[in-house]
Amino acid sequence: xxxxxxxxxxxxxxxxxxxxxxxxxxxxxxxxxxxxxxxxxxxxxxxxxxxxxxxxxxxxxxxxxxxxxxxxxxxxxxxxxxxxxxxxxxxxxxxxxxxxxxxxxxxxxxxxxxxxxxxxxxxxxxxxxxxxxxxxxxxxxxxxxxxxxxxxxxxxxxxxxxxxxxxxxxxxxxxxxxxxxxxxxxxxxxxxxxxxxxxxxxxxxxxxxxxxxxxxxxxxxxxxxxxxxxxxxxxxxxxxxxxxxxxxxxxxxxxxxxxxxxxxxxxxxxxxxxxxxxxxxxxxxxxxxxxxxxxxxxxxxxxxxxxxxxxxxxxxxxxxxxxxxxxxxxxxxxxxxxxxxxxxxx
Numbered sequence: 001x002x003x004x005x006x007x008x009x010x011x012x013x014x015x016x017x018x019x020x021x022x023x024x025x026x027x028x029x030x031x032x033x034x035x036x037x038x039x040x041x042x043x044x045x046x047x048x049x050x051x052x053x054x055x056x057x058x059x060x061x062x063x064x065x066x067x068x069x070x071x072x073x074x075x076x077x078x079x080x081x082x083x084x085x086x087x088x089x090x091x092x093x094x095x096x097x098x099x100x101x102x103x104x105x106x107x108x109x110x111x112x113x114x115x116x117x118x119x120x121x122x123x124x125x126x127x128x129x130x131x132x133x134x135x136x137x138x139x140x141x142x143x144x145x146x147x148x149x150x151x152x153x154x155x156x157x158x159x160x161x162x163x164x165x166x167x168x169x170x171x172x173x174x175x176x177x178x179x180x181x182x183x184x185x186x187x188x189x190x191x192x193x194x195x196x197x198x199x200x201x202x203x204x205x206x207x208x209x210x211x212x213x214x215x216x217x218x219x220x221x222x223x224x225x226x227x228x229x230x231x232x233x234x235x236x237x238x239x240x241x242x243x244x245x246x247x248x249x250x251x252x253x254x255x256x257x258x259x260x261x262x263x264x265x266x267x268x269x270x271x272x273x274x275x276x277x278x279x280x281x282x283x284x285x286x287x288x289x290x291x292x293x294x295x296x297x298x299x300x301x302x303x304x305x306x307x308x309x310x311x312x313x314x315x316x317x318x319x320x321x322x323x324x325x326x327x328x329x330x331x332x333x334x335x336x337x338x339x340x341x342x343x344x345x346x
Contacts, residue, residue: 007068158220172327
């Protein structure tokens with residue numbers, strides 16, 4: 001296939017390009033040209049999708065992968081331009097499109113955010129646009145489907161994992177486990193977590209493109225219930241370390257203002273609402289139903305293979321403590337561990 005990738009230079013996009021090349025597809029990348037080092041035998045078109053798509057005119061592809069669509073107006077422009085130039089459009093959306101994650105095992109019919117294009121255009125002028133990430137992604141799905149009805153695959157991705165992970169969420173846990181010692185971990189050891197390897201996602205998307213499969217799909221994993229305890233045990237196995245895991249209660253962590261998801265990656269409280277104004281805890285955060293994606297061919301590599309690749313990549317990085325985008329500082333963790341043991345020893 002001839003495939004156009006919008007974005008493609010960072011995380012999922014880079015993995016997709018590598019997998020597509022391995023399968024001998026012909027790849028064109030359209031992005032701003034900031035992080036294209038290392039690509040070989042890839043056509044690179046430099047441009048800004050927000051302002052000028054003219055370099056894509058008079059060109060034709062079999063399929064498009066949109067990894068960089070976030071502002072609804074930019075997705076509208078790209079789908080309107082490409083609707084007569086491509087057969088199939090894959091839009092990388094997010095499980096953040098859902099209004100909440102209260103219900104467990106929710107599927108693609110669960111309520112999503114609703115926002116008008118006019119409202120989104122007004123909000124997009126604000127510098128803090130990521131406050132509306134879920135709302136924007138939900139609207140992007142709508143405008144893409146409207147422009148290309150029956151030819152769009154909306155992929156509502158969960159937590160992506162793999163090398164080149166600029167979020168540092170999974171790298172934090174691998175790095176922290178590798179360092180050893182006592183490790184502060186949130187909540188219940190049997191709390192489920194969901195993650196998906198970029199390679200698995202890329203392989204599946206390519207098959208969807210080949211079959212021109214359209215529709216909306218939750219895409220996370222694995223295809224069994226993975227607990228936080230099992231995830232950390234896999235990290236220990238991969239790094240060859242034995243650490244002492246200290247399971248601190250959610251009440252303790254929240255009382256000490258530990259931020260779920262950012263300061264403690266892979267944690268959304270089960271027992272308490274995520275925000276004071278919310279009524280219910282989001283127990284469904286890591287129980288997203290992926291039956292539809294599995295039925296359409298999504299498969300999963302062994303977790304240890306995925307973590308081993310991330311660990312090898314992580315060992316090549318040298319980050320100062322203040323350069324991590326996610327995770328807890330060593331001083332903060334030490335302070336909380338001491339406080340936890342003081343409280344639990346009484």
